[in-house]
Amino acid sequence: xxxxxxxxxxxxxxxxxxxxxxxxxxxxxxxxxxxxxxxxxxxxxxxxxxxxxxxxxxxxxxxxxxxxxxxxxxxxxxxxxxxxxxxxxxxxxxxxxxxxxxxxxxxxxxxxxxxxxxxxxxxxxxxxxxxxxxx
Numbered sequence: 001x002x003x004x005x006x007x008x009x010x011x012x013x014x015x016x017x018x019x020x021x022x023x024x025x026x027x028x029x030x031x032x033x034x035x036x037x038x039x040x041x042x043x044x045x046x047x048x049x050x051x052x053x054x055x056x057x058x059x060x061x062x063x064x065x066x067x068x069x070x071x072x073x074x075x076x077x078x079x080x081x082x083x084x085x086x087x088x089x090x091x092x093x094x095x096x097x098x099x100x101x102x103x104x105x106x107x108x109x110x111x112x113x114x115x116x117x118x119x120x121x122x123x124x125x126x127x128x129x130x131x132x133x134x135x
Contacts, residue, residue: 021068024124025052028066028113031126037062046099049092053113061106063093065132068115086110086133 029039037055044051053064065085089110097104114127 024068024115025066027124028064028115028126029053029055032064032113032128035128044092044096046092046095048095049088051089051092051096054096057109059106061103061108062111063089063096063108064111064113065089066113066115090133 025042029042032053032055033039037057039053040056040061041054042052044054051063052066053062055062055064093108093110097108109131110133112127112129112132114129115124116127117123118125
């Protein structure tokens with residue numbers, strides 16, 4: 001489930017709170033574009049929840065949950081996407097499709113893109129789990 005860790009050599013400034021999350025999501029989007037996905041939208045919010053990134057992988061719509069953990073003391077970033085979060089993301093994606101009808105007939109999947117600091121200063125290691133919510 002946890003795939004392989006890949007390194008991104010971009011810069012990362014250590015700031016507190018929300019700014020770090022926004023920076024990680026921006027770098028995640030850039031990294032996914034380098035992997036061949038096309039950006040559609042970020043931070044889609046509704047009363048149910050939020051989807052960090054909506055991307056297109058050829059003709060498949062991809063809902064991406066981006067997670068970052070500085071340390072794995074309480075589990076990895078990928079492990080933090082538990083069944084409750086998965087259900088919330090699925091409901092938010094359903095809301096998205098109703099409100100973005102041009103995508104309603106596309107095949108969809110849920111990916112998790114987890115990041116942690118790399119071994120070298122200012123790097124991130126990525127763990128991309130495609131179709132993360134299947135058994």
